[in-house]
Amino acid sequence: MCGIVGYIGHQKASHLLVNGLKRMEYRGYDSAGISFLENGKINILKQKGKVENLDRLVPHDLINTTIGIAHTRWATHGFPNDVNAHPHTDNTGNISVVHNGIIENYTAIRTKLKQDGYSFFTDTDTEVLAVFIGAFYEKVNNLEEAVRMALSEVDGTYGIAVLSSYEPDKIIAARMGSPMVLGIGENEYIIASDAAAIIAHTNKVIYLDDGEMVIVTREGFITKTVLNEETKRQIEAIEFDIQQIEKSGFDHFMLKEIYEQPETVKNAFRGRLLIEKGNVKLGGLNSVIEKLRTAKRIIIIACGTSWHAALVAEYMIEQLAHIPVEVEYASEFRYRNPVIGPEDVVFAISQSGETADTLAAVKEAKQKGATVLGFVNVVGSSIARETEAGTYLHAGPEIGVASTKAFTSQLTVMALVALMLGRMRTLSQLDGKRIALEISELPEKITKVFDQLKQIKEIVDEYAHAKNFLYLGRGFNFPLALEGALKLKEISYIHAEGYPAAEMKHGPIALIDENMPVVFIATQDEIYDKVLSNIEEVKARKGKIIAIANEGDERIKLVANHVIYIPNTLPMLNPILAVVPLQLMAYFMALKLGCNVDQPRNLAKSVTVE
Numbered sequence: 001m002c003g004i005v006g007y008i009g010h011q012k013a014s015h016l017l018v019n020g021l022k023r024m025e026y027r028g029y030d031s032a033g034i035s036f037l038e039n040g041k042i043n044i045l046k047q048k049g050k051v052e053n054l055d056r057l058v059p060h061d062l063i064n065t066t067i068g069i070a071h072t073r074w075a076t077h078g079f080p081n082d083v084n085a086h087p088h089t090d091n092t093g094n095i096s097v098v099h100n101g102i103i104e105n106y107t108a109i110r111t112k113l114k115q116d117g118y119s120f121f122t123d124t125d126t127e128v129l130a131v132f133i134g135a136f137y138e139k140v141n142n143l144e145e146a147v148r149m150a151l152s153e154v155d156g157t158y159g160i161a162v163l164s165s166y167e168p169d170k171i172i173a174a175r176m177g178s179p180m181v182l183g184i185g186e187n188e189y190i191i192a193s194d195a196a197a198i199i200a201h202t203n204k205v206i207y208l209d210d211g212e213m214v215i216v217t218r219e220g221f222i223t224k225t226v227l228n229e230e231t232k233r234q235i236e237a238i239e240f241d242i243q244q245i246e247k248s249g250f251d252h253f254m255l256k257e258i259y260e261q262p263e264t265v266k267n268a269f270r271g272r273l274l275i276e277k278g279n280v281k282l283g284g285l286n287s288v289i290e291k292l293r294t295a296k297r298i299i300i301i302a303c304g305t306s307w308h309a310a311l312v313a314e315y316m317i318e319q320l321a322h323i324p325v326e327v328e329y330a331s332e333f334r335y336r337n338p339v340i341g342p343e344d345v346v347f348a349i350s351q352s353g354e355t356a357d358t359l360a361a362v363k364e365a366k367q368k369g370a371t372v373l374g375f376v377n378v379v380g381s382s383i384a385r386e387t388e389a390g391t392y393l394h395a396g397p398e399i400g401v402a403s404t405k406a407f408t409s410q411l412t413v414m415a416l417v418a419l420m421l422g423r424m425r426t427l428s429q430l431d432g433k434r435i436a437l438e439i440s441e442l443p444e445k446i447t448k449v450f451d452q453l454k455q456i457k458e459i460v461d462e463y464a465h466a467k468n469f470l471y472l473g474r475g476f477n478f479p480l481a482l483e484g485a486l487k488l489k490e491i492s493y494i495h496a497e498g499y500p501a502a503e504m505k506h507g508p509i510a511l512i513d514e515n516m517p518v519v520f521i522a523t524q525d526e527i528y529d530k531v532l533s534n535i536e537e538v539k540a541r542k543g544k545i546i547a548i549a550n551e552g553d554e555r556i557k558l559v560a561n562h563v564i565y566i567p568n569t570l571p572m573l574n575p576i577l578a579v580v581p582l583q584l585m586a587y588f589m590a591l592k593l594g595c596n597v598d599q600p601r602n603l604a605k606s607v608t609v610e
């Protein structure tokens, strides 16, 4: 979604700001803009479309300023056009604001400001905030006070940066429900909504808390709450390096991230698996271990791909630990007054740790007294900080909008949690050891899946004309059917649906004819034979069958048009291997159809609005 970067220091700001925006392009956006101070005046350049366009628009050679703010916008209020692009200014043009999030009471504020004689030229809630700050400035003649007073009256979420010609050597940033990070360099400061825009300059950062603001000058910075109480913040280190957010020779981030999975899965269990004891050590959960031991029920909240990981986790935990698990869309959970209480343990799964619905669901669960744990990739993110305890995924930065390596890391961490919970209850050491050993072999087995590239590309060539795809699986593979379909539709724009294979005959079977490719995840488990019967049902109606099957499965060849083989593992771990060909199929399909793989239309990497 939207991205913010601001700079104050000794370097020329315009290049630095535009390059910062480029680092955040992966988040998804539709316009970009920059505001800088030169000769005591605020200048703004902004444009619909890519940062590249903005880069061409900015006369870098003519700009000598060392202070500015910049933004990439993902439209919420008003069309994605030049006028609605950020930065926005107050009515005098002396205060410019960039903003992520949504000001929910902007209509009421705008009406009041209009009555007071202020004018509006855009459809955005951000312009309302800028004019609001300007109105307060007229009264108090102090930028920090004006920002504070405006923020005290807005409802909703914001990450903002403010630049003003009234106080030219200052940037003010603040956050409420939308991340904001201060990077601390040598006599320079970079503020950004994403550490990716900072890492090229420094790895020393302060993550602002909700309701906190930072006032940055050339001499230093102070942090305080919007209520004007000074805060003491610890400087932290960004956990990744610049290489991890570069393509490193791959054509796309998505492909790079698919190929990173042997390593990222290893990172998810590294130092956590106790193979000999058939157990797991998850330091981040130590403080809640008794809660977990006695939990009567686990509720998992998540969105999108993370929700699919939660569905697999449900099967894993129920099978190994016999604890009832319920999986909920965070967006539904947050508004339906869920029946939960102090005996419940809630897991929040999220790659970004910033998904607005998941964050709100976490707060709702906490409000009701549940123990809420976070399983998050981005270190220091809002969900990581809002939850009582948790476990990081350690997948490294995921840049491709389509989630790939985060998913397999989520599954790996969930397998560890299920094993740990199982060992606390009925699972024997021997069974635990067998599972731990299988987990430890996953990286090598994922590497073997890459040997199937030729077959995957052949399938893509044959079905690139298809308008629809069906993905079917049962048991652990049912959530995988959903994930395979989501991957295909989000990056290739081909309509795809995932179903539990047996549900097909209750409706979707009507769609099947010789033009319908049907992907079956048909790995070896107790219901393999039932899946074969479902395949026969599709075959009888001339559907084209693409099967993901385990090595050595000869029966599948007799019924499927195409088979992609993956190594054998335990049924509960099959999704970690079987998703890889589904990711690759979606990737090569999108490539063949000329789609923008890393930044698919309309999508944002982290969905920080409702």
Ligand code: M6R
Residues within 6 Å of the ligand: 303, 304, 305, 306, 307, 349, 350, 351, 352, 353, 354, 355, 358, 401, 402, 403, 404, 490, 603, 605, 606, 607
């Ligand atoms: O950052 P999160 O894991 O909370 O994000 C959840 C979804 O927005 C995300 O998984 C989305 O569905 C991806 N585009 C899937 O590829």
